[in-house]
Amino acid sequence: MNPIVLIPARMASTRLPGKPLADIAGKPMIVQVLERAREAGFARVAVACAEGEIAAAVEGSGGEAVLTDPNHPSGSDRIFEALRKLDAAGAHDVIVNVQGDLPTLEPEAVAAVADALAASGADMATLVAPCAEEDRDNPNVVKAVVAWDACGERGRALYFTRATAPWGEGELFHHIGIYAYRRAALERFVALPPSPLEKREKLEQLRALEAGMTIAVARVAGVPLGVDTPHDLEKARAALAAR
Numbered sequence: 001m002n003p004i005v006l007i008p009a010r011m012a013s014t015r016l017p018g019k020p021l022a023d024i025a026g027k028p029m030i031v032q033v034l035e036r037a038r039e040a041g042f043a044r045v046a047v048a049c050a051e052g053e054i055a056a057a058v059e060g061s062g063g064e065a066v067l068t069d070p071n072h073p074s075g076s077d078r079i080f081e082a083l084r085k086l087d088a089a090g091a092h093d094v095i096v097n098v099q100g101d102l103p104t105l106e107p108e109a110v111a112a113v114a115d116a117l118a119a120s121g122a123d124m125a126t127l128v129a130p131c132a133e134e135d136r137d138n139p140n141v142v143k144a145v146v147a148w149d150a151c152g153e154r155g156r157a158l159y160f161t162r163a164t165a166p167w168g169e170g171e172l173f174h175h176i177g178i179y180a181y182r183r184a185a186l187e188r189f190v191a192l193p194p195s196p197l198e199k200r201e202k203l204e205q206l207r208a209l210e211a212g213m214t215i216a217v218a219r220v221a222g223v224p225l226g227v228d229t230p231h232d233l234e235k236a237r238a239a240l241a242a243r
Contacts, residue, residue: 001094001114001117001118004044004083004086004092004094005040005042005096006096007033007047008048008097009047009049011054016232019227020100020101022233024236025240028057028061029100030058031061031063032103032240033102034061036098036105040107042114044064044092046063046064046086047100048068049067050067050069050072050078064086076186076190076204079186080186083183092183094114094117094118094180094182096179096181097178098110099177101226103227103236104224104225104240109127110178112218113126113178113218116180120214120216122215123189123214124185124213125216126178126179126215126218127178127219128176128220130171130173130174130219132174136172140162141174142161143165144174145158145160145161154216160203160206161203174223176223176224179205188211188213195210198210
């Protein structure tokens, strides 16, 4: 494989406006995310920016950035435009999509999603971690229903839901929104219209499952902190200050 890591970022966050440029340990958050992805060992990492301010911050840190249409409905659409601009010749056959609000992301998790795709015949791959007890009934925590292999470390996604699933005793798995796509799969995915289950659950990955695409799953130890609110931002600052 010849992967590229793309990080979509935009300033228009309803709960924390301008969050890609929020200072965390002396650097903009988007630069912290960029550095975590680089630490995973990928040869090429770039930020797909909706605004010039983000591109300036990334390039000012020595990173690679590309401007994209600010009106894209999703990060998947943004990274696909970025891919076509950065790699029109098709040299990169795997695209890893890392959210731009995960400054404390473990680099091993970025590598894990690419490894899961490589080890499978799937169209896409993603990550899960054991769901905390207090999050079992939280609709803001997306659960993945997975058919696991014999070792219980990798498997195949059967469904994603905001409900508490599967029913009965046993572990639940918290979905982590990091993806790896085969290039043809990403191109197919962004061309599909939103699906009925996607619109009902408000989960974009259900579009892929409804279209018959396959999603490999890898299990990691913990869920990275996503920065969506001022409280999350303070937690991220404290976590990175302690490093």
